[in-house]
Amino acid sequence: MQPTSSRRRFLSVAAVGAAAGLAGCSESADEPGGQATTDSSGTETATTGDLPESVGLETLATGFDVPLDVAFAPETDRRYVADQQGRVFVHESGGLREEPFLDLRDTVTVGSETGLLGIALHPDFAENRRAFVRYSAPPRDGTPGGYSHTFVLAEFEVGDDGRRAKRDSERTILEIPEPQGNHNAGSVVFGPDGYLYVGVGDGGSGGDRGAGHVEDWYDAVGGGNGQDVTENLLGSVLRIDVDGESSGDRNYAIPDDNPFAGDGAGLPEHFAWGFRNPWRMAFDRGRLLVADVGQSGYEEVSLVERGGNYGWNVREGTHCYSADDCPDRTPDDVRGGERLRDPVIEYPHSGEGVTGVSVIGGQVYRGSALPDLSGTYLFADLAARGRLFAAMPSGGDGGGDGGLWTTRVVDAADDDAGKVGRVYSFGRDADGEIYVLASGDDGGGLHRVVPAE
Incomplete structure (x- = not known):
């Protein structure tokens, strides 16, 4: 049956799901560890x-409930839309198919920040029909008592026509115990190297502290899964090889050039760390852009490199978190004194222009319909209110001076503004055109960015 959504249900989802923090936002400074701020200094607009x-x-x-991700078939005009409630739908040139591609409602745990959170197709999907989904499940074996749920990354076989995943083919690739119900990230993307990149939040609660949050090197703020790489996989971007030979209890291989591959100094899945809630990742010409949701003061997007430390919970964006002063490096005895990397995009929770409560990572435009957008990173905030954001390095596409990128608001034109009351995610097809997944006047929808009439 084609997904439907009454006006009443849409309002309920928008108010309870999105506003409560689907992407891990903090709309007040009352969350534990939060810090109120109205200072927009440091943001280059x-x-x-x-x-x-x-x-x-x-x-x-x-007609979707909360559409959170979209993947594009490489061999035909087809899109796969992942809905938070547990289903993936197929959209083709003839419209939305009634039968879902995949229905996981019997196993997915759905909450304000849990559910079916991401989908990725294998780079050779046209030949091997392998699809990967990221979802939240009830606590499984190995999840400590009192924890909220289990992070699951699973693989499914897909039928030859590409329209239906084989439900009984599920193979669990990765499970991670999640202590809290929030900060679950959910993005899974294949890189140009063929490896699968997996965004993992810091475990939830506030300030990266509390139950399920280990101690780190930074005494000014207790806890710190974001700064830890030895005890768990939380607060990081992981990189795994789903085509390599499995070893031990892993259903994947570790890329040889991962930062801790074989040296025992950290868990080998870690690719980069220091994240709070990396909500949506995107590759563009070999560059990995990761949007990380802030605590209560600033939102950020970083260009992420192998072995990079992106600051949480020492810093929120370019600013100290819950301290008057903070270091710009780890101590010498913590991974050799690695530097804390600055984001390339930052914006505050209050002020004029580019502001919001929870960054929604976007895509770099490489299409032909809007040539003036070429090379521009198009993104948004959860509280979109009819607006999108655009950013580019100060030195132009592919350049930059190493500082913050220039950013500005790009409005949704006229009646289209009502389609993006809440933005959840972006996608980019093989032609470089960008798609927006959002909730608006007609419920959850999939929209393609086009020139304004």
């Missing part, structure tokens, strides 16, 4: 060239 003031949104499908 400027005009990015000749970008359009507004863009249109061509609606492809509506």
Whole structure:
């Protein structure tokens, strides 16, 4: 049956799911460890060239509950839309298919920040029909008592026509115990190297502290899964090889050049760390852009490199977190004194222009429909209110001076603004065109960015 969503249900989802913090936002400073701030200093907001003031949104499908991710078939005009409630739907040129691609409602735990959170197709999907999904499940064996749920990354076989996953083919790739119900990230993307990159939040609660949060080297703020690489896989971007030979209890291999591959100094799945809630990742010409949701003051997007430490919970963006002063490196006895990396995009929770409560990572535009957007990173905030954001390195596409990128608001044109009351995710097809998954006047929808009429 095609997904439906009444106006009442949409309002309930928007108020309870999204506003409660689907992407891990903190809309007040009352969360434990939070810090109230209205200072927007450090955020470079400027005009990015000749970008359009507004863009249109061509609606492809509506009626979803909370659409969180989209993947694109490489061999045909087909899109797979993952809905938080536990189903993946197929959209083709003829419209939205009634039969879902995959139905996991019997096993997915759905809450404000849990559910079916991500989907990725194998780079050779046209030949091998392998699909990967990331979802939240009830506590499984090995999850400590009192923990909220289990993070699951699973693989499914897909039928030859590409329209239906084989439900009984599920193979668990990775499980991670999750102490709290929030900060679950959910993005899974294949890189140009063929490896699977997996975003993992810090375990939830506030300030990266409390039950399930280990101690780290930074005494000013207790806890710190984001700064730990030995005790768990939380607060990091992981990189695994789903095509390599499995070893031990792993259903994947470790890439030889992962930072801790074979040296025992950290868990070998870690690729980069120091994240609070990396909500959506995207590759563009070999660069990995990761949006990390802030605590209560600043939102950030980083260019992520192998072995990079992106600061949480020592810093929130470029600012000290819950301290008057903070270091810019780890101590010498912590991984050799690695530096804490600054984001390339930062914006505050209050002020004018680019502001919000929870960053929604986007995509770099490489399409042909809007040439003025070429090379621009298009992203948003959960509280979109009809707005998208655009950013580009100060030195232009592929350049930059190492500082914060210039950012500006790009409005959804006219009646299209009502389609993006809440933005959840972005996608980019093989032609470089960008898609927005959002909730608006007609419920949850999939929209393609087009020129404004």
